[in-house]
Amino acid sequence: MTVNRRQMFAGTAACLAVVCGSPIRLSAQEASDGFTELKIARVNRVLLEGGKEAGLWTYNGVNPGPEIRVRRHGEVKVRLVNGLDEPTMLHWHGIRIDNAMDGSPLTQNPVGPGETFDYVFPVPDAGTYWYHPHIGSSRQVEHGLYGALIVEEETPPADMSELTLVLDDWLINDDGTINQETFGDIRMAAHAGRMGNWFTVNGESRPHLVAPAGRRLRLRLLNCANARVMNLQVKGAEPHILALDGQPLGKPRVLGTEPLQLGPGGRADLLIRRATEQITLANVNQANEPLEVAYIDREGAQDEKDTSDIAALPTNGLPQTMDVSGVTARKLVMEGGAMGGLTGAKLRGRDVDMREMVQNGMAWAFNGVAGITEEPFANLKLGETAVFDFINKTAWPHAMHLHGHHMLPVMIDDKPLITQDWRDTAVVAANSTMRVAFVADNPGKWMLHCHMLEHQAAGMMTWVNVEID
Numbered sequence: 001m002t003v004n005r006r007q008m009f010a011g012t013a014a015c016l017a018v019v020c021g022s023p024i025r026l027s028a029q030e031a032s033d034g035f036t037e038l039k040i041a042r043v044n045r046v047l048l049e050g051g052k053e054a055g056l057w058t059y060n061g062v063n064p065g066p067e068i069r070v071r072r073h074g075e076v077k078v079r080l081v082n083g084l085d086e087p088t089m090l091h092w093h094g095i096r097i098d099n100a101m102d103g104s105p106l107t108q109n110p111v112g113p114g115e116t117f118d119y120v121f122p123v124p125d126a127g128t129y130w131y132h133p134h135i136g137s138s139r140q141v142e143h144g145l146y147g148a149l150i151v152e153e154e155t156p157p158a159d160m161s162e163l164t165l166v167l168d169d170w171l172i173n174d175d176g177t178i179n180q181e182t183f184g185d186i187r188m189a190a191h192a193g194r195m196g197n198w199f200t201v202n203g204e205s206r207p208h209l210v211a212p213a214g215r216r217l218r219l220r221l222l223n224c225a226n227a228r229v230m231n232l233q234v235k236g237a238e239p240h241i242l243a244l245d246g247q248p249l250g251k252p253r254v255l256g257t258e259p260l261q262l263g264p265g266g267r268a269d270l271l272i273r274r275a276t277e278q279i280t281l282a283n284v285n286q287a288n289e290p291l292e293v294a295y296i297d298r299e300g301a302q303d304e305k306d307t308s309d310i311a312a313l314p315t316n317g318l319p320q321t322m323d324v325s326g327v328t329a330r331k332l333v334m335e336g337g338a339m340g341g342l343t344g345a346k347l348r349g350r351d352v353d354m355r356e357m358v359q360n361g362m363a364w365a366f367n368g369v370a371g372i373t374e375e376p377f378a379n380l381k382l383g384e385t386a387v388f389d390f391i392n393k394t395a396w397p398h399a400m401h402l403h404g405h406h407m408l409p410v411m412i413d414d415k416p417l418i419t420q421d422w423r424d425t426a427v428v429a430a431n432s433t434m435r436v437a438f439v440a441d442n443p444g445k446w447m448l449h450c451h452m453l454e455h456q457a458a459g460m461m462t463w464v465n466v467e468i469d
């Protein structure tokens with residue numbers, strides 16, 4: 001069934017072009033009624049060189065889906081056309097938009113086969129975001145349904161070229177087809193989730209990309225894998241981290257020797273100085289081996305040494321710190337999974353034992369409940385400062401994603417964090433507690449779930465209500 005690691009990373013280094021479709025600039029490429037279509041279709045595409053057609057599902061025939069680019073405070077106007085024979089919907093991951101456009105089962109009905117849905121919303125935040133289905137996510141995302149949503153700064157930084165690198169790992173069979181038998185596999189869901197054996201960057205294995213040597217390079221990295229926590233290294237450069245999950249750092253900082261950890265759903269913007277050296281992107285695997293996943297050649301001359309400061313990107317209005325003194329933390333206890341010792345949980349209002357949970361495809365619980373509930377985990381007043389403790393009592397890390405807001409991790413295991421960065425997808429280590437804070441300033445019903453898509457499907461899912469008064 002599986003492709004071994006040697007095959008996985010021996011992929012062709014000869015692929016010089018990366019096919020990912022040209023970006024859709026929403027202001028420039030409009031249908032007569034102003035909508036840009038994202039049409040889901042199956043496509044004939046080989047992932048494994050020399051292998052069979054993989055069986056991808058795509059937006060507009062390409063993987064990743066078209067990169068959607070819009071200027072901050074501009075408007076996204078996208079018509080989803082469902083060419084699948086199962087329902088879908090589009091979630092705009094990380095961007096703090098109007099609740100009705102969030103594209104989750106809390107905010108809209110599924111878009112049936114042959115149906116369409118119009119998404120229209122202004123974009124409040126500049127940064128690197130993405131879109132993907134929020135129903136049947138484990139299967140739909142794994143089949144290739146995702147793309148980048150890039151919101152440019154009102155005044156984009158000068159003297160900078162940029163590359164978007166959409167990272168994914170796929171679980172494919174020896175013949176190159178997407179493995180189907182493991183969808184819904186409870187053992188997989190109770191462990192790390194669907195870990196792939198074929199790593200792609202912009203849909204290609206180990207692509208060679210090009211950037212001008214005479215300009216600084218902004219790399220937009222997106223982890224679109226179902227479940228893999230990536231640990232990324234950049235060789236041949238000393239990048240600064242400009243932004244995480246779309247939100248600019250108050251002060252860019254050097255990515256040192258520690259790899260950059262990006263949970264599934266997470267993004268990072270890196271800035272690399274003008275230079276002629278080839279850049280290699282590597283992902284450090286669990287055996288601590290850095291496996292090369294993409295190469296960037298710097299072309300042309302570098303006129304002068306690039307030593308000037310790296311400026312911060314303009315803020316999207318989030319503060320650099322939060323005062324959470326006097327705020328009572330709401331506790332979210334995460335339990336279950338393999339080696340977790342969970343004996344049972346509430347499922348659809350009934351107490352069930354672990355055997356019955358497993359029969360229903362469940363392996364995890366939040367506060368003793370598996371799967372979504374009628375009542376939200378938290379009812380918050382508009383403008384309220386909220387503090388959540390994600391108490392991970394499991395043997396696995398989890399990538400906690402809150403819709404419609406960003407969260408500021410302020411403490412881990414009772415130790416205040418010296419470096420605090422806003423995240424919409426925060427990796428909570430095994431047997432660890434993370435405290436996050438945010439202002440509930442976006443009214444509506446917002447999902448709060450693990451972004452390891454198999455964990456989400458197997459119980460790690462709740463929601464937060466932000467009330468107007």
Ligand SMILES: [Cu+2]
Pocket residue numbers: 397398399450451452455456460
């Ligand atoms: Cu998880």
